[in-house]
Amino acid sequence: MTPAPPQHAPETTAAPSRRAPEAPPAVATVLLARSADDAAETVTALLAQSHLGDAPGAADRRQHTVLLVDASPSGLDVDAVLAPVREAGLPALSTRLDPRRGLRRSLPELVESLPTHAGRRDLVWVLTSRCRPRPDALHALVAAVSRGVVMATPKVVDVADEGVLVRQGLQVTRAGRLVPTPVCGERDQGQHDDSVDVLAGPLEGLLLDRDEYLALGGHDPALGDLGGDLDLGWRAQRCGHRVVAVPTAVLAVRPWPVERRPGLRHRAQARRVALARGPLWAAPVRALGGALLALLTSLALLLLKRPGLAREELALVRGSLDPRTLASLRRRGGRATVDRRELATLFVPTARARQRLADDIRGHHPGAGVGAPASGAEATGVLRSPVPLLLLAAVAMSAWAGRQITGELRHRFDAGLVGGELLGGRATSGSLLASWRDAWSGAGAGSGLERSPAVLLLAAASWVVEHVPGGGDADSPAGVALSLFVLAALPLGAVVAYRSARVVTTARWVRALLALGWISTPAAAAAAGEGRVGPLLAVVLLPRVAAGLVRAARRGLGISDAVRTALWAAVLGSLVPALAVPVLLVGVALLLLGRPGRRGRGVVLLALPLLLAGPWLLTLRAEPERLLAGWGATARGPLPEAWRLAAAAPGGPGEIPLWWYLPVALLALLGLLLARGPVPWVAGLVVVLGAAAAVGSPFVVLGEVPAGLADAGAEVHPWPGVGGLLVALGVLSLAGLGLAALPAATSWARRALQVLPVLVLAGGVVGSAALVADTGFGDELTTWRDDRPQIAVDAAEGPLAGRTLSLGRTDDGAITYRLVGREAPDLVRDLPAPLVDEGLSDDVAALLGVGPSGRTPVDAALGAWGVGFVTMHDPSSDDQVAVDATPGLRRLSTSAGTTTWSVRPESTGSTTPSRVRYVEGADGARNLVGLRDHSESTGVLRVPGQGRVVVGEPIGWTEHAVVTGDGAPLVLDTRSSVPTYAVPAGTRGVEIDVRTGHAAWKWLVLGSLVVGLYLALPTERRPDPQEDQ
Structure with missing residues (x-):
């Protein structure tokens, strides 16, 4: 468009000149008006400028021309808007902006239409009707435009709160990635006032040199609004000019959304400018490389569940491949006299851009908190947090109580622990993976039962141990992984319980006391002393799962927390299946009774644990008694009295007098009486159900120990400590709710009374933890050693895959035996499976001389199983004589009380037998x-x-x-x-x-795990901390 003829334009005939330093510059203002009211306020702020008031006479005032550009849809009353300007004695012009053309496209023509002044430097100040400059803004800008400076940009603040920054120049990397500094919304404390030279500035509030602006050719309309501003400053820098930010010149505006966070269009424009202002010959390579990098970054952000950030990266892809950039490549505007490398300090460093992207991924606002008052938790500081003291107390209690265990491990750590519920054995990540994958798996002769997904988790932990320096040489990486977990479970459980207790109280020190009380309960101490891996995992995960279920029933939370809860529940259920049942029931309840948002969480809580269980569900269906068993979650022999079981004391190491837990029980009763809402009643129900499970466990018989194993014929019961953990969880939750429900103190006397229950809790918890540490976890656990000689181990792990028959006798003289090969054994006691080694028990009886010989000689029968060695710990003289007299068996050695015989059947030519033989004819094999x-x-x-x-x-x-x-x-x-x-x-x-057992199903398990882990990543929205209250 051609601007409308300016009205009342003064006549000028002299050529422009900026070579008279004694004369102050002449300033003209271009005001883009979109509404009459806003334009009137801007005119008022313009007339209040101290720069205009400093003029010594009317003649100087008349040299400041105001050009009003009407950009309103229906047209403004120009005379009414400019009336104050004319009354103040300033020349006033007006024109109409063609709606089809933006201000930047028309600005060169508008600037040319302004009058020039002989002997003075002509400056143009660009404002819009949303700008509210402070009175000294123009004076500061004019003072900053010295020789060599062609543009000056003000500090832009929020008009609603002028202590909040909006922008201060334009900041990009050399590759064209926008990195606004400061971030819109950041508190102004002068932290950016030392940034003087900038690459470019936004057009609003920009004071520019008229002659140099026209010499540069104005804005490039093909690059858009922000792109045009950035390109103008970039070209000016290349031509040897400076662009400065003037922090003392303050301009207040109402921020637009694209100023709070750059939009997709602006990001694409910045990338196009970077390509246009780069070397012409490198543009294709830079465009393709930048597009590929942005595309890969976008995919990574999608995997991190950051779709908004991914869209912003795709905008860079679009900017890199935009064909309109070709036109801007040819537009140079002015003669470049400065090498591109000399502008390096004007660009945002790549490291800072990466840090900004990382902050965006974490949801951290770089400017949040700068100059703002810190929250209560942050203001107290890390040193006042109870977590370090809690962790120190938990480690001290666990280390001193387990002094016997750690003393054993100091002598030999590479084989793991044995004793209690830990069985010991050689197992690697590969053998554990095979036992979960294969249709026929397990120690000894194996079985066709599907294994728990816990085997897969142990395989992953073993893989980590194997790849730690020195871990690959361990006799049993899986045993080392289990030992590390047994040692670290209680401190880890304390930290998890502390974080999870936020659903019952926000008082940090109360949560720390509850967490310390959680790990010093009799059930937790007994689980640690007996190596009960499943219950120990419950000590770690049960508070987290319970807190997740509480949050799932509340409003306002996304699906990610429910997915994380379902994942932890699946892990816990793979070791202790009974503890996954409440999660499934809550999922059903939310699905059937919840509102739409809660129904989605219910589907997650119900479906994800079942999907991750995989084919193991078939084993649970075939043997439903395994639902009440688990890794270390069974008991044999006599159990304590019912009242002790109801008090969450399952018996075993680490148990102390129960009256130490009386203060916590009293506070739990207080919570049941004072606390409001459904949570205290649910906690009370958990206490009742846990006590019922503990008291009823002696009456539930899961099976009997099969013949050939130690304690053959003994009844197997659920371990009452699992119910005891539920009792402890409910009681401690009620205690926390009771303390949180106490009325607010209004006087010093009430404040003192309010502290009294906390002191009672502290006395009970600290006293019980100290007594548990002093009592100790006992000496049931010791380091495991393989009773096979190295020659037998080599035969098992070699190409023969040979086996060893390990014999023993119980105190009452019963024979025990097991086949030991290269397969991963059961490292933790669970509900025993029946032995499937047909006829081997008869061969063992014949070998020890307590049974008749079969039709096949004993050495041949053992060779058929691939048994190349027989071991027996502390054999009696009769047993030694019987084995020595068996043809094909020869005693090798006795070491550490274990005697070893080699098996060399005549049928295999008196060689070490293999599991697979080729038989040709009647004799040859x-x-x-x-x-x-x-x-x-x-x-x-x-x-x-x-x-x-x-x-x-x-x-x-x-x-x-x-x-x-x-x-x-x-x-x-x-x-x-x-x-x-x-x-x-x-x-x-x-x-x-x-074959792989149920291969498609197991692939579904792995796929569900990947999807679950992806969905468990935190979303971009962070939940309000008050939602937990």
Whole structure:
């Protein structure tokens, strides 16, 4: 458009000149008006400028021209708006802005239409009707425009609170990433006043040199509004001019949303400017590289659940590939005299841009809190937080109570612990992964039962141990991982309980006392002293899961917290299945009775634990008694009296007189009486159900210990400590609710009475923790050592995959035995599974001379199982004589009380037997090598031709394994008592493959885990801390 002819323009004939330093510059104001009221306020602020009042006479006032640009949709009453200007004696002009053209496109024409002044430097001040400059703003800007400075930008603040910054110049990286500094909303404490030189400034409030602006060609309309402002300053810098920020010139505005956070359009414009002002020859490479990097960053942000930030990165992709940038590449505007490298200090460093992106990912506002009063928690400081003292007390209590355990581990740490509920054994991440993956798995002869997902978690922990320097040489990485958990469980449980207690009280020291009381309960101490891994995990996770269930029933929280709760519940349920049942019930209740928001959480709490359980659900359906068992969650033998069980005292190490817990019980009663809402009643219900579970555990028989194991025939009960943990959780929650429900103190006497219950809680908790530490966890746990000689270990882990038969006798003389191979054993006692090693018990009895010999010699029978060694700890003389007299067995050595015999059957040519043999004819047999867990071959087993392949596994193994010869399935001989396959003539190789159990289902488990972990990432919205109250 062509601007409307200016009205009342004074005549000027002299050529412009800026070479008279004795004359002050002449200033003209271009005011873009969008509404009459706002324009009138801006005119009032303009006339209040001290720079105009400093003029010595009317002639100087008339040199400040005001050009009103009408940009309103329906047109303004220009005369009414400019009336105060004319009354003040300032020249006033007006024009109409074409709606199809923006201010930046028309500004060169508007500037050219302004009068010039001979002997003076002509400056143009650009304002809009939302600008409210302080009275000294123009004076400060004019003073800053010295020789070499062609643009001066003010400090922009919020008109509603002028102590809040909006912007101060434009800040970008060299690659064109906007990094506003200061951030809109940051408190102004002068922290940015030392930033003088800037790359560019926004057009609003900008004071610019008329001649240099026109020489630069004005704004580039192809780059947009912010892009045009940034490009103008960038080109001015390249031409040897300066752009400065003037912190003493303050301009107040009502911030736009794009000023609070740059929009997608502005981000794309900044990237286009960076490409346009870069080297022409490098533009294609920079464009493609920048687009690829922004695209990868966007995908990463999507994975981190930051869709808003991902869209901003996609805007950079769009800016990099925008074809309109080609037109701006040719627009240079002025002669570049400054090398690009000399402008490096004007750009935001890449490290600061990365830090800003990291802050955005965490949801941290860089300007939040700068100059603002700190919150109560922050103002108190880290040193006043009870967490360090709580952690110190928990570590001290756990270390002193477990002094016997740590003393044992100091001598040998690389094999883990044994004793109590820990069984010990060699296990690596690979063997544990195979036991979860394969359809036939488990120690000894194995079984077809699906394993708990806890095996997969232990495999992951073992992998970490193996990759720690020195951890790969450990005898049992899984045993080391379990030992570390047993040692760290109570301190870790204290920290988790402290954080989780926010749902019952916000008082930090009360939460610390509740957390210390949680880990010093009899059930927690007994679990640590007996190595009960499942209950110890409950000590760590049960408060978190309970707090998550409480939050899931409240309003205002997103789905992420419910997903995290479901994940922790799935982990806890994989070791102690009974504790996952309440989570599923809460999920059902929210799904059926909750509002729409809560129904989504109910679906998560119900579906995710079941999805992550996977095929293990089939084992629980086939043996439902396992729902009440778990890793270390079973008990054998006599249990304490019912009243002690109801008081959450399951018996075992670390138990102290129960009257020490009486103060906490009294406070729990206070909470039940004073606290309001459903939470105290739910906590009371948890106490009742936990006490019922503990008292009823002696009456629930899950099964009997099978023959061949220690305590054969003994009844197996649920461990009452699981119910005891529920009782302790409910009682401590009620105590915290009771303290939180006390009325606010209005006098010193009431304040003293209010402190009294806290002191009672502190006395009971600290006293009980001290007594638990002094009593100790006992000496049931000690370091595990493999009773097999190294030659037997090498045979098991070598290509023969040999086994060792470990024999023993109980105090009453009963024989115990187990097959030990390369498979991962059960490291923690659970509900025992029946032995599936058909006929092996008869062979053991014949070996020790207490049973008749079968049709197959004992050495041949043992060789058929791949048993190459027999061990027995402290054998009696009769047992030694019986084993020594067995053909094919030869005593090797006795070490640490364990005697070892080698098994060299005549059927295998008196060599160490393998689990898989090739039998040719009636007599000839030879070992096939290249095996791993449960006789699975590592490759092709070469065979000479027609014959039979005999596998040392139970018959049930054949339902889960495939044996092929040259790729064709071999026929199973159903008349044989061991898996035997006929090999047709001409067969050159045999392969044995143990199938993956329910492969599709397990892939679904892994997929659900990945999705769950993704959904568990915190969302961009942070919940209000008051929502927990």
